[in-house]
Amino acid sequence: MRPDILEWIALSLTKGIGPVIGARVLERFEGPGAFFRASRNELEGLGLREDTFAELESGTPLAEAEEQVRSLETNGGSAVTLADEDYPDLLRKMYDPPIVLYFRGNLPTATEQPCIAMVGSRQCSTYGKNAAARLARDLAAHGVTVVSGLARGIDTAAHEGALEAQGLTLAVMGTGLDDLYPKENAKLAEKIGQTGALVTEFPCGKPPLPQNFPYRNRIIAGLSLGVLVVEASERSGSLITARLAMEQNREVFAVPGNITSGKSLGPNRLIQDGAKLVLDWQDVVAEFSYDVRLQMQAGEDHHQEAAETVVRPKPEDLSEPERRLLQLIGFDQPIHVDFLLVQSGLDLPQVMAALFELEMKDRVRQLPGKNFVRKL
Numbered sequence: 001m002r003p004d005i006l007e008w009i010a011l012s013l014t015k016g017i018g019p020v021i022g023a024r025v026l027e028r029f030e031g032p033g034a035f036f037r038a039s040r041n042e043l044e045g046l047g048l049r050e051d052t053f054a055e056l057e058s059g060t061p062l063a064e065a066e067e068q069v070r071s072l073e074t075n076g077g078s079a080v081t082l083a084d085e086d087y088p089d090l091l092r093k094m095y096d097p098p099i100v101l102y103f104r105g106n107l108p109t110a111t112e113q114p115c116i117a118m119v120g121s122r123q124c125s126t127y128g129k130n131a132a133a134r135l136a137r138d139l140a141a142h143g144v145t146v147v148s149g150l151a152r153g154i155d156t157a158a159h160e161g162a163l164e165a166q167g168l169t170l171a172v173m174g175t176g177l178d179d180l181y182p183k184e185n186a187k188l189a190e191k192i193g194q195t196g197a198l199v200t201e202f203p204c205g206k207p208p209l210p211q212n213f214p215y216r217n218r219i220i221a222g223l224s225l226g227v228l229v230v231e232a233s234e235r236s237g238s239l240i241t242a243r244l245a246m247e248q249n250r251e252v253f254a255v256p257g258n259i260t261s262g263k264s265l266g267p268n269r270l271i272q273d274g275a276k277l278v279l280d281w282q283d284v285v286a287e288f289s290y291d292v293r294l295q296m297q298a299g300e301d302h303h304q305e306a307a308e309t310v311v312r313p314k315p316e317d318l319s320e321p322e323r324r325l326l327q328l329i330g331f332d333q334p335i336h337v338d339f340l341l342v343q344s345g346l347d348l349p350q351v352m353a354a355l356f357e358l359e360m361k362d363r364v365r366q367l368p369g370k371n372f373v374r375k376l
């Protein structure tokens with residue numbers, strides 16, 4: 001961390017100073033250190049509130065910053081500021097970028113690649129989960145960093161798809177680094193931090209309050225060249241992320257869905273309003289600038305090796321029982337093992353053995369209740 005990180009964190013923690021007023025401070029003073037040493041007369045004109053002046057006089061922000069530095073060290077975190085070269089360039093171009101960004105993992109490496117956000121419903125359908133996992137897997141395998149919010153549903157599928165391709169993914173949190181939410185994604189978060197990064201603008205000690213997540217969505221959009229919405233209701237937070245992307249002149253993509261499903265209303269409406277319809281990863285990359293696509297081409301050999309790791313066995317590599325079951329299992333509707341037993345003409349040991357092999361070969365996914373669905 002840079003030597004003056006304490007003062008930067010203190011500035012971000014000062015009551016009444018958010019990204020907008022923080023930007024005024026940095027325009028007026030050389031850095032946060034000069035701000036904290038300034039007299040009240042020198043601070044006039046910044047639009048500071050009375051409680052902000054009182055807090056500065058008390059020295060509370062600097063004391064809290066010292067505690068944050070200790071918490072970051074305890075949780076294996078780091079911080080990057082607007083003055084650092086490692087601060088993500090796309091995020092810096094936002095109207096109101098965070099003064100300090102906290103992370104655990106390899107943020108500079110992950111943001112060197114083109115970044116695409118993938119968001120959607122927490123209560124996603126099997127179709128949505130499959131689509132998100134496949135698109136994330138293919139994008140990550142071709143040198144795109146997948147950005148999402150670590151939530152249940154589409155976010156989880158997007159992170160898992162990118163990791164499956166041995167690619168990079170960023171998880172933007174609505175809490176501090178010391179408070180993972182949701183708890184069931186703890187192992188996933190650990191995997192993300194090993195190659196990509198966990199990112200947040202919230203200091204340690206910040207719980208998952210509802211008002212945090214719109215701010216989290218703004219960072220998801222700000223880190224990315226565009227936002228891809230997989231499934232979302234008409235009032236989903238994912239559509240807020242898409243709107244934020246539009247406001248920042250970023251691309252908006254959407255995966256079409258069943259017109260009778262409430263989860264498809266969001267992306268289908270976005271397509272009506274001009275979002276790019278996405279059927280595969282090439283539809284996303286096609287909207288990248290020439291320079292970005294050239295950057296991707298430069299690393300083509302490395303990413304091709306990763307892409308090959310996710311190629312599944314060809315049909316001829318499957319046994320007869322495996323092929324028979326695969327013909328009965330669809331991509332969208334989960335199929336119960338009893339149905340497979342009746343329709344396949346196989347006995348129970350054959351069915352269970354074949355299903356086990358199909359899972360190992362990454363052709364099907366088992367859902368709760370002995371239901372199975374085919375993977376894209």
